[in-house]
Amino acid sequence: MYTDYYHFKEKPFGLTPNPAYLYLSNSHREALNHLKFGIEQREGFILITGDVGTGKTTLCRTLLGELKEGYKTAYIFNPILSVKDFLKNILEEFHVAIPLGKTKRELVAFLNEVLLSFYKQGLKTVLVIDEAQDLSVEVLENIRLLSNLETTREKLLQIVLVGQPELEVKLSRHDLRQLNQRITVRYRLSPLNLEETEEYIHHRLVIAGPSSSVRFERSAVKAVHKLSKGVPRVINQLCDRALLAGYVAQQRRITSRMVKKGYRTIFPHTPFPVRMLRWVGVTMLGGMFIGGMVYFGLQSIRRPLPFTKKFSIKPGKVVLTTQPMGGEIFREPH
DSSP states (O other): OOHHHHTOSSOTTOSSOOGGGOOOOHHHHHHHHHHHHHHHTTOSEEEEEOOTTSSHHHHHHHHHHHOOTTEEEEEESOOOOOHHHHHHHHHHHTTOOOOTTOOHHHHHHHHHHHHHHHHHTTOEEEEEESSGGGOOHHHHHHHHHHTTOBOSSSBSOEEEEEEOTHHHHHHTSGGGHHHHHTEEEEEEOOOOOHHHHHHHHHHHHHHHOTTOOOEEOHHHHHHHHHHHTTOHHHHHHHHHHHHHHHHHTTOSEEOHHHHHHHHHHHSTTOOOOHHHHHHHHHHHHHHHHHHHHHHHHHHHHHSOOOEEEEEEEETTEEEEEEEETTOOOEEEEO
């Protein structure tokens, strides 16, 4: 809708992972370097984790795009499979015809033959499993067994597990300790900081429209970072809605107000921001304190003052003196 108005060749903040738009933050650059090092050194299992929307899938596709010459790669992105279907999926990704009627054990033996043929051709094989937190324990255990496919010199299959932090929890299970011990390279992706968020936005705008004059104000960038918590997928959503708001207003300068308006359309039922909650909390505490002061003040007015009673003997009579806080109020002769 707004691409022509801003002179974009395509939407700059699409949600589909696209390596052409890859922005390497410090965290993403380190993760990619860890992947390359582990694969080149045949370091066994590699584990990459990160919260939802931090760019794991884009990182995977970038890696696969760089592993061209001298590599055979398989990319599994829907790992909710049985062991047998999982093995078939690997073979399909290697573009190998699957024999019919094979048992699980026979499929493993056939996969071993395929990997050996790649090895004899001088090819390195890499299996990348995305969303690996969804793998069943049974499949994970069989993945460990696949790592036993080797020559006398090196492993035939390099395996990369990519998933959410829940994957780390799953791998810590006692029955998966053998697999967990074989992971030699680990890295967790971090969200973008404020400076990286600004660079990320600018990076995508330039790729989508080098001649575009659209600009995000500094306050808008700060709003994007605060509301997205530095998660690239949410940054994309917010920026896309902010650009739409700018198009509706026929304005190429994106403001924080447009960002916040877009946030409300994406997350309409989100609770108050933290700052608002703090303000409400302080106000309530202040009101309770003042109310308490008023209440106890009224109680002290209604409560009788403390009295003391003293007896004194005078010629012909006994006098009872009642005094509040040292002041005489009345006397009762007896």
